[in-house]
Amino acid sequence: MKLLRLVRTAIRALRRNITRALLTMLGIVIGIAAVIAMMEIGQGASTAIQRTISSMGSNTLLVMPGAQRSGGISMGAGSNVTLTDSDCEAIVRECPDVRQAAVIVRANSQVIYGNRNYYPNSIYGTDPDYLDVRDWQNLAEGDTFNDRDVRSGAKVCLIGQTIKRELFQGESPVGKEIRIRNVTFRVVGVLSSKGANLMGMDQDDIILAPWTTIRYRISNQRSSSSSSSSSSSSSSSGNSVNTLSNLYPSTGIVLYPEKSAVQQANNPMPVRFANVDQIILAARSADSIRSAMSQITELLRERHRLAADDDDDFQIRDMTELTNTLSSTSRLMTRLLLFVALISLIVGGVGIMNIMLVSVTERTREIGLRMAVGARTYDILLQFLIEAVILCLLGGLIGIALGRGASEIVALTLKWPTQISVEAIVTSVFVACVVGMVFGFYPAWRASRLDPIEALRYE
């Protein structure tokens, strides 16, 4: 009640000189507007930066089979054959922090088109979700292969820009056929250019095909030794055609006599499980990488029926370096913004103090009169303090409106993804009050210490 009366007195006193009140507010208005605009634009910029960095794969996790040990000798990471495509499906299904996952089967081979050949860096057998995981959906040409192609093991592929350059020389590759180990693949699409990754490896030097096709038709050394089903007729015939392969010892050691085509047709080898080389997956956000990793670990341990004291038979790799870059970038941005905000608020506060001091001097007679008619020292103190706080609050509100407006304008003109920052609004209102109290206190204290006799005589 008493407070209400004081607020009313303060408002009446402020209304008496609107210009002065507006001028006093100006500092805070600009300060808060700057804070809001900075926070919103800055947050937008930081979101944009984070999005860019995560497109480089900061949210990407890689699940590899663990190292197999044979007589105490580690065979190296990936030598164990434990991951299957159903693991991948289960991860997508059951780990809430995983956005998308795709299997990878790797192959190494020469690629031939017409009279040209090239040895690509990576030939990945995967599924269409790979592009989603890598944030690579927009193709330069053509279309991606689909799930049906994966199920049927269709001989289709996507090629990277480097492959297109090396093999096609300006021709459109879509619809053309390339040969990988004498298996013909129809090119259905061309990936957009992604350039080199952080390690300097050309990411466009890639061929993507359905993983089933790569697994069963283009076998490589490891899969042929671990899974006999993949040793197909096409690969063996490929070896016999390529005369160069005779110069070097064959990489695959063939333990059993090769089956003829008839034998193979008669006794199709049952596929025990379709093991894959890696599972690549994307976490929902940079923050959920940790939880995604623990969810995957839990799930895979359960699926692989590992006892509590068994070691993991797989390993998960994250892009720690990128993630750290990302988080330190956003931390840096936040600190920078806070710093700027602090400075502008201090400037605004000093402005308030300045004009309040002038106002106290100018209103000395009023203060003297109020004291003469019975105002106690704390009545005067509170009146000026409340005036300062009201000014700061009003200035804060106007500043919020201006700041929002500015960030909307920036969003519209510069197309930055600005975001409404409720946090910034709440903080700045709070800070406006605090600034009002802190910087309003000294002038108010000065006013309350005035001697009524002197004050009444003041000209």
Next chain:
Amino acid sequence: MDLIELHDIWKIYRLGDLDVPVLKGISLSIGQRETVSLMGVSGSGKSTLMNILGCLDHPTSGQYLLEGRDVTKLSVNQRAELRNRKIGFVFQNFNLLARTSALDNVILPLEYHHNHISRNDSLDRAKMLLDRVGLKDRMHHHPSQLSGGQQQRVAIARALINQPSILFADEPTGNLDSRTSGEILEMFQQLNAEDGITILLVTHDPDVAHHARRVIHIRDGCVDGDLVGHATDARGGERT
């Protein structure tokens, strides 16, 4: 019991190492319903005495009883409260708040009243008082829209809003022409006669001073003469 009793009031200002006595042992008493003029040339100490009487200042030594209560020992805030309830001030330069209606100027002291008075009650009281000082049709005017005499009437209404027992008027007619001065002084006399409010005029103008029944002369910090004028009341008499 007298309204005001001063016993051997001294006020000494210190200027550097020098003690400058402004009031040198003033003793006097003022009764209820009196009209008193405090006269003296500038520098005589009459303003200082008036400040002490108005509880704006406290004496260096001596005793000041207001309605039998020693006010020299009161704290700053207690004195403020006392001023609010017991004392009305009228100043030479009116001291009205600019850009504030006459009505709002009049209710200003109620903002500091220890018992909260609702805005409507305050306004009713202020309207009544403005009506009484003859400004019924000027209630919502700002001071800049009022003449000097009208402004002083607003100031008188403000001084009366808390029904004080004493009204201090420091050169109330100093900024007014003689006709308006007469009206204002008449109003003081009327207030004294009808409401029984003690009036204390501080002035250097003998014509103004003689509107009061009793005239106290101050010279060099001492009471130089205390005359009860032509309209002597029952309590009159010489006291030095």
